[in-house]
Amino acid sequence: MKTLKIACLALLPTLFAAQTTKAQEFKNVLLGSWNIGLPMNSDYLTKTSFAGFRVDYRRFIKPNLSVGFSTGWQSFEQYFDTQSYNSSDGNTTVTTDMYRIVYNVPFMVNAHYYFDAGKYVKPYAGFGIGCMYSEQTAYFNIYELDDNGMGFAIRPEIGALINISDQFIGNVGFNYQFATNKSDFFNINSLSELDIQIGVGFRF
Amino acid sequence: MKKHHYLLGLLAPILLTAACRKIPNTDELKSNLVVATNKAPGIQYNSYKTYFISDTIAYLDDTSTDSILVGSTADQIIDAVKNNMSRYGYTLVGRNQNPDVGLALAITKNVNVETYYAGWWDYYPGYWDPWYWYYPSYYPYYYPFTAVYTYTTGSLILNMIDLKNAVAEEKLTVIWNMAGIGAVGSSVSGNTQAGIDAINQGFSQSSYLKTN
Numbered sequence: 535m536k537t538l539k540i541a542c543l544a545l546l547p548t549l550f551a552a553q554t555t556k557a558q559e560f561k562n563v564l565l566g567s568w569n570i571g572l573p574m575n576s577d578y579l580t581k582t583s584f585a586g587f588r589v590d591y592r593r594f595i596k597p598n599l600s601v602g603f604s605t606g607w608q609s610f611e612q613y614f615d616t617q618s619y620n621s622s623d624g625n626t627t628v629t630t631d632m633y634r635i636v637y638n639v640p641f642m643v644n645a646h647y648y649f650d651a652g653k654y655v656k657p658y659a660g661f662g663i664g665c666m667y668s669e670q671t672a673y674f675n676i677y678e679l680d681d682n683g684m685g686f687a688i689r690p691e692i693g694a695l696i697n698i699s700d701q702f703i704g705n706v707g708f709n710y711q712f713a714t715n716k717s718d719f720f721n722i723n724s725l726s727e728l729d730i731q732i733g734v735g736f737r738f
Numbered sequence: 739m740k741k742h743h744y745l746l747g748l749l750a751p752i753l754l755t756a757a758c759r760k761i762p763n764t765d766e767l768k769s770n771l772v773v774a775t776n777k778a779p780g781i782q783y784n785s786y787k788t789y790f791i792s793d794t795i796a797y798l799d800d801t802s803t804d805s806i807l808v809g810s811t812a813d814q815i816i817d818a819v820k821n822n823m824s825r826y827g828y829t830l831v832g833r834n835q836n837p838d839v840g841l842a843l844a845i846t847k848n849v850n851v852e853t854y855y856a857g858w859w860d861y862y863p864g865y866w867d868p869w870y871w872y873y874p875s876y877y878p879y880y881y882p883f884t885a886v887y888t889y890t891t892g893s894l895i896l897n898m899i900d901l902k903n904a905v906a907e908e909k910l911t912v913i914w915n916m917a918g919i920g921a922v923g924s925s926v927s928g929n930t931q932a933g934i935d936a937i938n939q940g941f942s943q944s945s946y947l948k949t950n
Contacts, residue, residue: 613767616768616770625776625779626775626776627774627944628775629772629773629774629939630773631770633764675770675771675919676891676921677772677919
């Protein structure tokens, strides 16, 4: 019995090695994730958005390193009760309630480094760089004001890939995103947000 | 393996539905008129003490030939202006008693006027001008501020015109302007109340009009 235990213990590293090898066989990962966004630009809106989606493609160039790209969208919206807004010269005042919308579409190239953590979970840390298209809209009464533009964007992130099967994986991620999008009209100097992703995907 | 396919099949529509761009539910927006006010820079409003307002409101509607609004609807709106002017310390006087400022009310409905500039109504056929007969020399209106609005449904406009310096300056300078703009309904009483609310809000956000 003791011999068997020793044999089993001796075999364990081999088993892990075999599993690790198997896990590293795939070269590509395609992920689709639900994106929850927490806006950090409190001047314009503050409400957490559950209306977001992100698509990631990752190509493994080393067993613990991938490069790829991602895109997606996030739609923030918040209702503001009636209040007065003054023009910068102080001569004009407008009073209304309104809906404010921010709709973001980032395009990023990413690199991710993966840590060994066993068979089921593959934690990672990554960094994305790219650009972001953003629309800002305010609806009040029957009127609408809008502005849009492109900005430079960066996105540090952490997360974990989760083994579901040979083909399918899950993803849980958390990132900070900063973009240089500006809107003089809405007095926005940059757009930043914290995001949480929960997603699934497949590897090939 | 099959289990995982089911899992993905279930998750994918949920994720996509949750994530799609939402159309804002603008039903939640209030039906109150948007109230915009403009003041002329450099004006000392406490140098004006008396005012005159006509008991008639200029009216512009693309389905009617009426150019003035009279009766109880007009009275309610004009009374709202009078109450606010009184609250701010102004005294109502007759037209021929040399009022410091004149107040002109106008309502538009179902009219597309994309820009609002000095005296646009001068050129609008049938538009009633409260000062036309009082100033035979017909001084032009002058707006010392930029006010651009789009009126697609309804609006209530209140202009405060400097009469104290009109002769010296040979122009009718609009020293304060208020516009309540937005969707209007078919109920006269509802629209009237919306107009009154807009007037009250316009004065509330313009406390610099106080005479003391």
